[in-house]
Amino acid sequence: MDITRTTMPNAGSPSYQLEGRTAKNLYKGPSGELADKIDKVYERENRINKSFANPKEHIERKYFDPTYSHYKVLDGDLLSANRMDAYDNEMRVLNGGRPYVYSVIDYAYRGYEAPSINGEIESFRSVIHDRLNMDFQVSKLFEENDINIPSGASLTFRSDLYTNRISVLGEIDDNLKQRIENVLNQGNNADKLSTHIGYSASSLGKSEQYSLEKSRLWNLAGKIYKYTGYDMRDLEARDGSFFTKEGEDVLEKVEDGVRNATTDNTPTEQRAALGMLRSNIKYFSEKGIYKENAFTDIEFKDGHLLDVRQKYKYGVGQNGWIHDMAKEKGVDDYELSKDGIKLLSKGEPFIVPSRKIAAYQKTRKEDDLPLHRVIKKALDEFFDKIKLDIPTGTNLKIFYDKMPHKLFVYGIQSGVISDMVNSSINQNKELLDLFSQLSMVNFSKKI
Known part of the structure; x- marks a missing residue:
């Protein structure tokens, strides 16, 4: 006997069939929206990268050469996973691909307000x-x-x-x-x-x-x-x-x-x-x-x-627990429909999980310092007072480390001047306290 597929009797060809999950009705929540936003970030970065004579060299120096004028500080760690992800993503987009890592951290490090996303929810x-x-x-x-x-x-x-x-x-x-x-x-x-x-x-x-x-x-x-x-x-x-x-x-x-x-x-x-x-x-x-x-x-x-006989039920009138779970986890709460989501309430802001906060200080007064106006003013006053011989145009990288409540300044070629700046800035209680406060809240930065 030849084994053949037996088919169910069919009363004609129905005009409509169940589709189930398809590409056109896939859930697109905060994760999907974040991916779209990150795509746009890298599209913009790619346009900038291509404006350089050697885009690949520019990207490499931007992430791994602290002496480069376009160097990205990010979290201050020269070999962090976030830096490697950002570098790899820019290279992939330059070569015609798409980012392979869609990271909330990546988005926040680039100075944008990132959503708080819980994978289970x-x-x-x-x-x-x-x-x-x-x-x-x-x-x-x-x-x-x-x-x-x-x-x-x-x-x-x-x-x-x-x-x-x-x-x-x-x-x-x-x-x-x-x-x-x-x-x-x-x-x-x-x-x-x-x-x-x-x-x-x-x-x-x-x-x-x-x-x-x-x-x-x-x-x-x-x-x-x-x-x-x-x-x-x-x-x-x-x-x-x-x-x-x-x-x-x-x-x-x-x-x-x-x-x-x-x-x-x-x-x-x-x-x-x-x-x-x-x-x-x-x-x-x-x-x-x-x-x-x-x-x-x-x-x-x-x-x-x-649904029957299960803890988490998904039917209309059964799924109110998802709102309680969102509040418990501190993430954004949404009303869901078959066509999308609508924000009901904001959860806790996403905090970049790093102990280090990066600031950008240029000695040219006409340059726009991209951090908080208060810290810009405090940094301007500090560098005006110390009167050290820092070449005009030097791009200083300033980090705050919660442990041991200290600032670190990089980018000064002279070791003697660098030591003097680091010593002086850590005696400035106002700056230390400002950076300490900024490390506890969201803020945007321009790189």
Whole structure:
């Protein structure tokens, strides 16, 4: 017998199909907005870099030559990870690429107000955003097929672990229930909805329906059904694999399917995918497959998909905890819609996690000092008073270190003059206190 894919009966070609997560409805929160802003920062830097005769040399000196007039102080560490990221990003953009590191720290060091982003919260918001989109898609699917579910009726959509087929449970008319099942199992609708249900019940949500082993079995069963048309429950487990009643090993067919699906991957990635497939087949052939709990449920009521039996729920009316979590973590709080986000309240300002604060002091009075006006005035007065022989145009780099509450001045060629400036500036209590205060708040700087 030739193993072929069995298809579900389809009542014609529906005008609308569930899309699931697509490029056009991906969640784009603070992280995405920050990435866009950083792209623009590097586009601007790239235009400036290209104005130099040798852009590559300019970028290299800008980050690693403290004597260069365009040297970037950033955090004052010549070999910091942030400096290396900024250098690599500028080189990548110069060569026609995009930044490979989108760093809040990078953005803040360049003098911009950076958002406070919490990775865990952003992961939750992404799932909530997916849910809002899936609510819209399911409601549109029903509308397109003239399915009207009574207000207040509570249904359960049950996804079969082995086939992804959706069953409908609930106290509604049997004819309506059958129509809903038919629509949900047309085309790719069952796969899209089952994938959403499975991801919603993943480890992130702390669901009672989820386990790593169950997820592993769902993944394998899906491949077997996709590439052979067989339900794993109809196969015989023996000799480290699964066999049809006619004695054919399904591993060979599934391997062909995985191999064809990974032709664009590297040979190493393809071998890894095939190795994982063989490992999973051997594991479940020996351990056995689920006979009970071989499904995942989600409720549907008044146009909304609602999670069941999990700590973090993403449905409308269920997800208020995300606002409490944002306040607890001190990050910006947003109202989410299927089309985007709207700021509700600001969280705590992002503080650059560095003990060092950089200031830029030029001895030319006409030059615009880019730091806080108060410290500019204090620095002007200091250098006017000490009357040391610092060449006009010298670009001084001044750092404040909280431990041990001290200022460091770099950029003076003469060692004797440099020592005298460093000694004098650390006797100036006003400057020390000013830098100490500035290190506790956000401020912008121009490089």
